[in-house]
Amino acid sequence: MLAIEKQYVQWHENETLHHARWLSQSNQVPPTRIILVDDKMTADEAYRLACEGTSMLWHGDFHNARQLLQALGRRIDRTNERSEQRKLKKAANKSAANKSVTPKEIPNLFHQQRQMQAQRSRILSRLLLELDAGYISQLRRAPDVSAACTAAFGKLDKAIDETCVLSFRDLQGALGAEGWREKGVPITGLGLSVFPHYGVFAPTRHEYVQLLLDVPLPDTCDVAFDIGTGTGLLAIILAQRGVKQVIATDLNPRALACSNDNFTRLDLSTVQLQQADLFPTDVPLANLIVCNPPWLPAKPSSPLEYAVYDANSTMLRGFLQGAKQHLAKQGEVWLILSDLAEHLQLRSRDELLGWFVDSGLKVKYRLDTRPKHGRSQDNTDPLFAARSAEITSLWCLVPFDS
Ligand SMILES: C[S@@+](CC[C@H](N)C(=O)[O-])C[C@H]1O[C@@H](n2cnc3c(N)ncnc32)[C@H](O)[C@@H]1O
Structure with a gap:
């Protein structure tokens, strides 16, 4: 370990x-x-x-x-x-x-x-x-x-x-x-807590949870993937919303142990876990693929930062490039992403839209929410202007030809 x-x-x-x-x-x-x-x-x-x-x-x-x-x-x-x-x-x-x-x-x-x-x-x-x-x-x-x-x-x-x-x-x-592992993090809107382990992304910002609870599932949603599952939170939401088979992946062994712990606590037999670089193998095509990648394209300075910083947007771009080939007909991709990187001028909106196009995906719709966490309200933070303008979005993407 x-x-x-x-x-x-x-x-x-x-x-x-x-x-x-x-x-x-x-x-x-x-x-x-x-x-x-x-x-x-x-x-x-x-x-x-x-x-x-x-x-x-x-x-x-x-x-x-x-x-x-x-x-x-x-x-x-x-x-x-x-x-x-x-x-x-x-x-x-x-x-x-x-x-x-x-x-x-x-x-x-x-x-x-x-x-x-x-x-x-x-x-x-x-x-x-x-x-x-x-x-x-x-x-x-x-x-x-x-x-x-x-x-x-x-x-x-x-x-x-x-x-x-x-x-x-x-x-x-x-x-x-x-x-945290003992007390858990209560997830507003879900009525349960998840229990983060050391070195695993702790979902303390819940604004996107409500988006995931509100957004309509695709008409057929038997199989869903949660790519980069961390504590397993998004897989838990999908399972609770009735998706019959959820396959969650992560690269980080700590995240796999943590999400496994959370699935076991909730007795979720419909969720499977795989250690994978992005997509699972030997599984059916997915009706829905969900991913909440690290939001900031910057080099992690320690292993604990890999869930927050994504050097050169490698995970984000890899996810977009691979998503279409894992999608079943009429399938949808839900990408959870904040635009803080855009306000910090680390990535432009055009670049992001260009990556969608390059991956053969188009935007079906987008749901937005505004974060309410402490840093977005702290006007003593030198980056207040960027942080207070941040919007978190759920991008629903579908293949061009669907
Ligand atoms: C921002 S966290 C999101 C965790 C969780 N989905 C959530 O919303 O709370 C990103 C997760 O992606 C995982 N990750 C990063 N690169 C990955 C890759 N190439 N393949 C699979 N998982 C990856 C990290 O270990 C981390 O758990």
């Missing part, structure tokens, strides 16, 4: 060289400069060291480490606020006022914001902790993190007593994911 290569870190402690397995879910390279720190470390000093590239292996109280991480976050935010943020906001204000913003400025804002997020993540990831075999922390007041870590990172080899070192930030990600 571990999606990472085995890598190791080493450090000196009491004049002895220690080493441990390095775990990083964001693919950060193993740190080479590690010092030991404890509760005496001040936030200012930790911030200075982290910015210089020194990693700090925590030996103090578990909760104090969490507070130190928050203090580091505040320092990063303040610094960003003073430097990059000011530049970004200036450009964003210009954009909101529709002044002389060149077409290049908005994508630049987006890329700068991503760079700042990556830099934030690098700095915060310099606070480390060591876990014994079985993911046991020996830190004072440490909670039991073993279940969350096993679910997120897989089993470590207890037989060879493998200890590991990871960032507090990754540990917090695992603990947060465990919370």
Whole structure:
């Protein structure tokens, strides 16, 4: 289940060289400069060291480490606020006022914001902790993190007593994911919850769920595909709407385990799962093919971002190009896509329409909805102008000759 290569870190402690397995879910390279720190470390000093590239292996109280991480976050935010943020906001204000913003400025804002997020993540990831075999922390007041870590990172080899070192930030990600997996995400309009696993796209934006509930099914809808199923949410909607056979695919093994878990919880015997790059094999043609691809054409910077960013729109274009040959007569393709990429000028509407045509598909109709999530209302976000204009659409596409 571990999606990472085995890598190791080493450090000196009491004049002895220690080493441990390095775990990083964001693919950060193993740190080479590690010092030991404890509760005496001040936030200012930790911030200075982290910015210089020194990693700090925590030996103090578990909760104090969490507070130190928050203090580091505040320092990063303040610094960003003073430097990059000011530049970004200036450009964003210009954009909101529709002044002389060149077409290049908005994508630049987006890329700068991503760079700042990556830099934030690098700095915060310099606070480390060591876990014994079985993911046991020996830190004072440490909670039991073993279940969350096993679910997120897989089993470590207890037989060879493998200890590991990871960032507090990754540990917090695992603990947060465990919370979602236990409590689930209630899906408005559907009357049920789905249970995301670590590293699987969590459907926290529900605007498109209502579209999928409202849109009429094709006249014949015995077989449907859900391409890139994630938690299985869209397959669940189709099954609940009475489609007799739903075949869901995903490339990500975590998504397959997660959707399988959700289908089992709901006792959905009409849904089958396949690990596939896009379309399933050895199955009948589909009356309906649904896909909610990652919405932004940008390079994912870690495995956890593959559900959000689609470099060069590879999945989107691959899906469109392959859809027609998997469709039964009178079949329909439902593509769920937000136009945020268009507002960020990462993709144009003409380009998208051109890909439909190149794939032998035409638009039968389109349903639109406006997102209501927090970021679309946050006018302090440098990309507010783009985010507040976003529309999420369900494109119903059919072959030219239908
Ligand atoms: C934006 S998420 C959508 C998840 C889910 N359908 C939903 O609406 O909540 C995109 C999903 O596509 C999957 N994916 C990306 N590329 C894929 C490919 N080439 N083949 C199959 N699945 C893929 C990702 O792993 C992810 O689960």
